[in-house]
Amino acid sequence: MVRIIEVGGLSYRYNEDQPWVLRDLSFSVNKGEWLAIIGHNGSGKSTLAKCLNGLILPQKGTVHIGGFDTKNEKTIWDVRRMVGMVFQNPDNQFVGATVRDDVAFGMENNGIPREEMIRRLPEALRFVKMEQFAGSEPHRLSGGQKQRVAIAGIIALQPLIVILDEATSMLDPEGRRDMIRTMRYLNRERRLTVLSITHDLSEAVYADRMIVMNQGEIVREGTPRDIFQSPEFLEKIGLDLPFAVKLGHVLYEKGVPLTDAALSQEELVNELWTLRSNM
Template sequence: MEVAVRVDDVSFQYANEQTYALQNISFQVYKGEWVTIVGHNGSGKSTLAKLLIGLLPPTSGTIHVCGIPLNEETIWDVREQLGIVFQNPDNQFVGTTVQDDVAFGLENRGIQKEEMKKRINEALKKVKMEDFIHHEPHRLSGGQKQRVAIASAIALQPNVIILDEATSMLDPSGKKEVLHVMQSLRREHDMTVISITHDLNEVAKADRVIVMNKGKIVLEGTPAHIFSYGEKLEEMGLDLPFSLQLSRRLKNNGIPMTADHLTMEGLVSELWTLYSAMSNIVTK
């Protein structure tokens, strides 16, 4: 499989700090994969995000993006491979209209006018925001703002998109909306996604999850594998998804649940199946 991002034995120490924010971090993200990096505040995930986009240089170790080693000489080449969506979309808006905002990054890349128009229209259509092209970004809802931020990122046609706490300021509906958009884009364009979050509710649909604590990688695997360490996750200050907690509570109380459900959809589906089965028994 083709490697999109490779992190080799990376450590980082902030100036005047005695301890390392990151210690000997190594992992790979493959082309087309969705990897979620999760950890509580202070785990090192935000520092790792800054290293991945070149805002901070590693104290030791190396980072490669799409085969390009990340350093001072290559930083702009690396950033051409990346699209980034931050926590607060308001901090990313620079244009007076949605169209102007999506155009900003393209103008900086020197994209020709006709090609720019095509990319703006296509990007906004992909996130279902084409009807808002002349609206002021700051008048949009939280979910709509993040859709525009995603459009600005994908208009650059990156190979890798990094979501840095991109849904943390949204309500449950807005989170679901943004994650659905990203899942669709990844499937359609074989896009690599790295999602950095403290919210375990977001990891269920990832291909792979990396759990960080105190600057180190402590767990790695599929969502189901990671959630099997329920108590350990809670000890690290992470809240298990409500659907998982309820599944286990029902099972402990004698309800014949077949699985610990990572999503509400799965939990509701099984409860409805159980209800239907019980109703059939009663009517007979």
């Protein structure tokens, strides 16, 4: 496995007279992995996201992206070209008058040749099923459509890493499912490294691995199935368990012989159907 992100002893605070927002964080991410970083509001997740793309620099410790140290002024733009960010509110990312202009702006800003921009732009919009909205004003789109445009802008830049910073929190259930499907495809088919920073555990279940943060520290690390074996701990630090996980634990306690902890509604339905078929 090739490590694409390495964080060692990372600590950060916004003012010297305030507590540390991040405290001695150390972890790594493999190329092509989907890592979910979860925690309640105020646990330090968004500050960590800014450290990972060089918007803020470690006050203690190091952050290496693709082998580059974010503290190195000579290579910081190499780091930022490797990392694409999709934020909670896509309106804050739009700068173009039309969807086409907005996707093109990021490429132009990164110095991509015009011929290459012309090739990439329709491909990126087609990938997120937004080609018919190329001439539309971004602010007139629905929440789910806006996020797809934001993703198109990232796809066009072809980064190695995409960070979703609470990117699904303002979407309705269908928009959330659509975005997760898109990111799962990018992760699996294009081997894009995905970091999902969220307090929504129903989104985190699709990750390969999870890190749980609380008060600026990493308090748990493992696969989603491992993490959800301790539902009481997650609830204790203010995280709301996915419905399927809650129901699965209740059914197990009531004597239903479930063979494994279902993480999604689809998994739970399939397991119950299999159980019924074998009765």
